[in-house]
């Protein structure tokens with residue numbers, strides 16, 4: 490079906506209508522008729538809710554289009570919900586324990602009997618979320634440049650795995666605040682005073698007493 494294309498004759502009529510209508514309106518509209526036309530009553534709650542739903546739907550659509558353009562996930566709401574449920578079902582056992590004692594039993598230990606969080610991550614005992622909500626790629630930032638800081642003696646060399654660190658913290662946690670450039674001289678005294686590695690080790694990462702985890706030559 491569908492409307493007929495506008496032919497020459499009807500197009501002229503349309504033009505006439507379009508020019509005349511505003512003129513007629515201008516003439517005919519007294520204040521009273523104006524208010525009849527334009528004094529629209531406030532929308533009802535239902536109308537308002539419908540308008541809000543429409544607005545939300547439009548925003549969601551715009552977001553989906555933007556995501557698609559950015560090569561993003563572009564999942565339907567149902568797909569996203571299913572994916573989230575699947576991710577939740579795969580949460581490790583340690584997330585259901587109720588005490589640190591129970592949690593500790595599940596965690597791998599290092600040679601000093603401290604928790605080896607790196608091993609825990611590798612073995613999937615812990616699965617940090619990349620974001621509180623939604624997807625996110627925890628592997629996104631892995632930077633594979635692992636090296637040793639040379640020590641005064643070879644057995645005092647200190648292992649610094651960039652890769653491990655970037656699994657836990659962002660580049661900006663260290664650069665440029667803690668490690669500005671290669672000219673820095675890292676010495677143990679400064680570390681014990683809470684500088685360099687000591688900003689985190691002993692506070693949020695394994696303690697400085699676990700010498701052999703950095704000075705790997707000293708591991709039995």
Ligand code: HEC
Nearest residue numbers: 638639640645646647675676677686690697698699700703
């Ligand atoms: C978080 C990693 C880390 C831990 C843990 C650590 N060190 Fe160090 N240590 C370093 C770094 C980095 C250097 C500086 C580069 C180097 O000399 O190897 C260093 C240097 C040293 C040096 C060389 C001389 C000096 O003072 O700089 C000695 C000796 C040393 N550490 C002993 C220890 C002892 C003993 C422990 C345990 C009580 C320990 N370290 C724990 C990272 C660590």
Ligand code: HEC
Nearest residue numbers: 630631632649651654655658659660662663668669670671
């Ligand atoms: C836990 C701390 C830490 C994190 C996180 C970290 N780095 Fe580093 N980075 C270092 C240390 C230590 C050095 C060696 C000392 C230096 O060069 O300042 C270094 C050196 C570098 C260098 C060589 C700099 C130079 O002067 O030659 C680059 C490039 C670099 N990091 C990039 C990155 C990037 C990219 C990330 C994030 C993906 C990152 N780093 C995350 C600690 C870190």
Ligand code: HEC
Nearest residue numbers: 606607647648649653657662685686688689694695702703
């Ligand atoms: C911004 C915080 C931060 C700084 C600074 C930092 N670390 Fe770490 N480091 C961590 C975290 C977090 C982990 C993983 C959790 C844990 O093992 O406790 C880690 C783990 C490690 C590991 C274990 C790697 C493995 O594969 O088992 C070593 C070795 C290490 N750090 C050495 C160093 C040295 C050497 C320095 C200084 C040059 C340093 N770190 C500076 C946060 C930091």
